[in-house]
Amino acid sequence: MGLSREDCVRLDREDPLAFARERFVIPAGVNYLDGNSLGALPRGVSERVRHVVDEEWGVGLIRSWNQAGWYAAPGRIGARIAPLLGAAPHQVTVTETISINLFKLLVAAARLRPNRRKIVAELGNFPSDNHIVDSVCRMLGLTPVYVTAGEIADAVDDDTAVAELSHVNYRTAEIQDMAAVTAAIHAKGALVVWDLAHSTGAVEFSLDDARADFAVGCGYKFLNGGPGAPSHVYVAERHLAAVDQPLTGWFGHAAPFAFAHEFARAEGIRSMLCSTPQMLSTAALEAALDAFDGVSMREVQAKGRALGDLMIRLYDERLADLGCGLSASRDGSRRGNHVSITHPNGFQIMQALIARGIIGDFRAPDVMRFGFGALYVRFVDIFDAVQGVEDLLRSGEWRDVPPPNANDVT
Amino acid sequence: MGLSREDCVRLDREDPLAFARERFVIPAGVNYLDGNSLGALPRGVSERVRHVVDEEWGVGLIRSWNQAGWYAAPGRIGARIAPLLGAAPHQVTVTETISINLFKLLVAAARLRPNRRKIVAELGNFPSDNHIVDSVCRMLGLTPVYVTAGEIADAVDDDTAVAELSHVNYRTAEIQDMAAVTAAIHAKGALVVWDLAHSTGAVEFSLDDARADFAVGCGYKFLNGGPGAPSHVYVAERHLAAVDQPLTGWFGHAAPFAFAHEFARAEGIRSMLCSTPQMLSTAALEAALDAFDGVSMREVQAKGRALGDLMIRLYDERLADLGCGLSASRDGSRRGNHVSITHPNGFQIMQALIARGIIGDFRAPDVMRFGFGALYVRFVDIFDAVQGVEDLLRSGEWRDVPPPNANDVT
Numbered sequence: 001m002g003l004s005r006e007d008c009v010r011l012d013r014e015d016p017l018a019f020a021r022e023r024f025v026i027p028a029g030v031n032y033l034d035g036n037s038l039g040a041l042p043r044g045v046s047e048r049v050r051h052v053v054d055e056e057w058g059v060g061l062i063r064s065w066n067q068a069g070w071y072a073a074p075g076r077i078g079a080r081i082a083p084l085l086g087a088a089p090h091q092v093t094v095t096e097t098i099s100i101n102l103f104k105l106l107v108a109a110a111r112l113r114p115n116r117r118k119i120v121a122e123l124g125n126f127p128s129d130n131h132i133v134d135s136v137c138r139m140l141g142l143t144p145v146y147v148t149a150g151e152i153a154d155a156v157d158d159d160t161a162v163a164e165l166s167h168v169n170y171r172t173a174e175i176q177d178m179a180a181v182t183a184a185i186h187a188k189g190a191l192v193v194w195d196l197a198h199s200t201g202a203v204e205f206s207l208d209d210a211r212a213d214f215a216v217g218c219g220y221k222f223l224n225g226g227p228g229a230p231s232h233v234y235v236a237e238r239h240l241a242a243v244d245q246p247l248t249g250w251f252g253h254a255a256p257f258a259f260a261h262e263f264a265r266a267e268g269i270r271s272m273l274c275s276t277p278q279m280l281s282t283a284a285l286e287a288a289l290d291a292f293d294g295v296s297m298r299e300v301q302a303k304g305r306a307l308g309d310l311m312i313r314l315y316d317e318r319l320a321d322l323g324c325g326l327s328a329s330r331d332g333s334r335r336g337n338h339v340s341i342t343h344p345n346g347f348q349i350m351q352a353l354i355a356r357g358i359i360g361d362f363r364a365p366d367v368m369r370f371g372f373g374a375l376y377v378r379f380v381d382i383f384d385a386v387q388g389v390e391d392l393l394r395s396g397e398w399r400d401v402p403p404p405n406a407n408d409v410t
Numbered sequence: 411m412g413l414s415r416e417d418c419v420r421l422d423r424e425d426p427l428a429f430a431r432e433r434f435v436i437p438a439g440v441n442y443l444d445g446n447s448l449g450a451l452p453r454g455v456s457e458r459v460r461h462v463v464d465e466e467w468g469v470g471l472i473r474s475w476n477q478a479g480w481y482a483a484p485g486r487i488g489a490r491i492a493p494l495l496g497a498a499p500h501q502v503t504v505t506e507t508i509s510i511n512l513f514k515l516l517v518a519a520a521r522l523r524p525n526r527r528k529i530v531a532e533l534g535n536f537p538s539d540n541h542i543v544d545s546v547c548r549m550l551g552l553t554p555v556y557v558t559a560g561e562i563a564d565a566v567d568d569d570t571a572v573a574e575l576s577h578v579n580y581r582t583a584e585i586q587d588m589a590a591v592t593a594a595i596h597a598k599g600a601l602v603v604w605d606l607a608h609s610t611g612a613v614e615f616s617l618d619d620a621r622a623d624f625a626v627g628c629g630y631k632f633l634n635g636g637p638g639a640p641s642h643v644y645v646a647e648r649h650l651a652a653v654d655q656p657l658t659g660w661f662g663h664a665a666p667f668a669f670a671h672e673f674a675r676a677e678g679i680r681s682m683l684c685s686t687p688q689m690l691s692t693a694a695l696e697a698a699l700d701a702f703d704g705v706s707m708r709e710v711q712a713k714g715r716a717l718g719d720l721m722i723r724l725y726d727e728r729l730a731d732l733g734c735g736l737s738a739s740r741d742g743s744r745r746g747n748h749v750s751i752t753h754p755n756g757f758q759i760m761q762a763l764i765a766r767g768i769i770g771d772f773r774a775p776d777v778m779r780f781g782f783g784a785l786y787v788r789f790v791d792i793f794d795a796v797q798g799v800e801d802l803l804r805s806g807e808w809r810d811v812p813p814p815n816a817n818d819v820t
Binding site: 050063070103126128258277279 | 435455467471475480507509517541542545636656658667687688689694
């Protein structure tokens with residue numbers, strides 16, 4: 001006998017994180033399962049951004065760089081994100097984007113291993129990570145080596161400067177064992193850069209305990225920092241004095257207001273900064289972090305895992321026989337906070353779902369991805385989403401949607 | 411007989427751009443002469459940002475990348491800035507920061523001149539431009555050559571890949587002859603990157619007419635786009651097909667939603683993008699551009715020049731004998747929209763001025779810089795600022811201010 005909607009309503013009543021949904025604006029008629037492309041709007045962000053515009057910019061003007069704390073914002077927000085990464089606070093800052101920070105870190109890592117000629121990276125990672133790997137290799141005369149995440153440890157050798165991979169895969173949500181993979185990479189004398197795009201704010205981990213060297217993460221997914229919110233970057237304490245990144249802008253200068261011709265690296269994590277931060281987007285991210293107050297990442301991951309387990313059970317009961325596939329681990333301990341269901345017409349099905357207010361996203365060629373912002377997604381939302389897919393497949397109504405256009409943002 | 415405050419009030423009455431001041435929020439008691447570090451808040455920006463947060467993010471959620479036009483924003487805003495640069499619209503986009511865009515352009519330029527081993531850059535330019543020049547040279551094995559702006563044309567030789575300099579100097583406001591310098595650089599077969607940080611929205615010029623190759627500009631100074639507003643970048647039509655920049659993120663991919671392992675450059679100016687734009691800051695910049703509606707850059711420059719002429723006349727009358735120096739061209743046709751007055755205790759004087767609501771900024775070691783956002787600065791503001799400096803120097807009250815701290819944002 002299959003699980004009913006009433007069973008899911010009961011799960012929501014018993015959910016210890018249910019209170020956190022009130023911390024978000026969830027529009028009526030929307031079942032939002034796209035937390036891993038753009039998190040929902042946390043309450044309080046709008047007021048904070050309005051204050052930054054009207055008071056700090058409008059009235060404070062240039063004085064706000066000091067008086068409103070803009071100048072210190074990257075490190076202050078980094079320190080606030082650090083506990084979500086299992087990291088001591090002075091190792092994290094907020095700046096720019098994942099790709100740009102990855103470029104900085106890969107070059108810096110290669111400079112720490114100057115006699116090694118290879119970068120090993122993950123085949124099947126989010127493609128722009130690998131585009132950046134290719135670009136760094138081209139500029140530095142290194143050779144990129146691509147293997148699947150599970151093969152990284154074996155592919156790293158004594159000619160490998162650095163390995164780069166995602167902690168949680170953007171399609172399958174498979175979680176890598178951060179400590180074990182890091183140890184294997186270190187055993188060959190190489191360094192590691194972890195991409196936390198689908199990890200930060202979604203699952204529990206500890207960069208410090210895993211002895212990670214470097215990491216980059218995303219502000220606009222599970223941190224709910226708003227569209228294009230700035231990235232965060234981690235440099236382990238033991239590398240802070242030596243890390244030497246190539247985007248040498250004035251915010252990473254030891255004395256930016258001395259206006260010296262020579263570059264001198266700022267001390268500590270500040271040397272990872274390049275340019276003046278985009279303060280409206282930065283302030284939104286800072287305010288969004290309030291949604292995590294008093295919530296542990298262990299609880300968040302447990303809820304996300306339960307939501308994923310539910311979706312997989314409902315998939316088995318309702319979708320497996322309708323031409324769908326499951327691109328997600330059934331072992332919840334190895335799965336991050338999203339579940340991908342494949343179908344040859346996934347694009348059209350997802351568009352039809354979105355038209356009904358059930359919002360996931362599509363990743364070419366065939367992945368319908370449902371992400372669980374565990375602070376606001378309910379068990380009943382999972383039920384309704386699976387039922388929505390089932391209804392579309394049985395009715396064939398997805399055929400009314402035109403086929404994909406490569407330039408659409410899906 | 412010196413100029414009086416009443417004379418300046420009369421100049422304001424006769425000012426054809428006086429109407430534009432109503433387009434800005436200028437707080438009571440503030441005389442804002444810091445347009446070239448952070449422009450004032452244009453009316454309409456606050457409402458636009460609130461709409462982006464509350465409606466486009468809060469309600470539209472991920473759908474807003476298409477439906478609210480976020481995805482197209484970089485090119486759309488670039489096309490809107492293009493007329494201020496004297497550029498056809500398809501050559502301009504809005505993305506990231508000056509330093510990051512400069513890094514992209516210098517690498518791309520060097521790749522277009524692969525057999526040349528030097529980058530010539532401006533001694534006395536804003537330092538982070540030169541930090542980026544140094545970094546690019548280090549990564550590509552090139553040699554940086556620094557000469558003053560006036561010596562650039564002579565220093566470029568047939569081993570020079572690219573020259574980089576500011577159109578308007580950040581201290582002296584000296585304007586380079588863009589067409590003549592570009593022609594001299596091209597005569598040696600080299601390319602040019604112009605830094606427009608103190609040009610865009612301040613003075614009239616034409617990248618297209620000057621046959622410039624590449625340019626970067628600032629969103630938060632004379633465009634009034636808000637703290638850390640994104641930069642704009644120009645690539646001349648003739649280079650668009652070949653330009654090959656190293657920050658290869660998904661927003662610069664020809665088919666970002668195909669998720670292909672291989673990078674394929676987007677067509678046209680879009681290839682200069684790297685990552686997801688920080689949309690709140692991007693939207694503020696777009697709304698801010700309304701302040702330029704119906705105003706020509708010729709009028710803006712003429713007003714700025716008149717304001718600068720006035721400040722220099724008042725400097726001569728009131729400050730020249732009080733230990734100050736003038737670090738600005740007296741030839742208004744060669745001077746951008748700021749005037750720098752030097753004093754050994756400039757930091758303390760500027761802080762004391764700011765405490766009185768007269769806001770310029772300080773550039774070490776001794777420059778008090780007054781920038782003229784010509785859309786909102788009045789002639790009487792110039793009078794009051796000079797009188798403020800005079801009063802402080804005569805009274806010695808600046809001595810109450812503690813000396814500078816290198817980590818303050820001034």
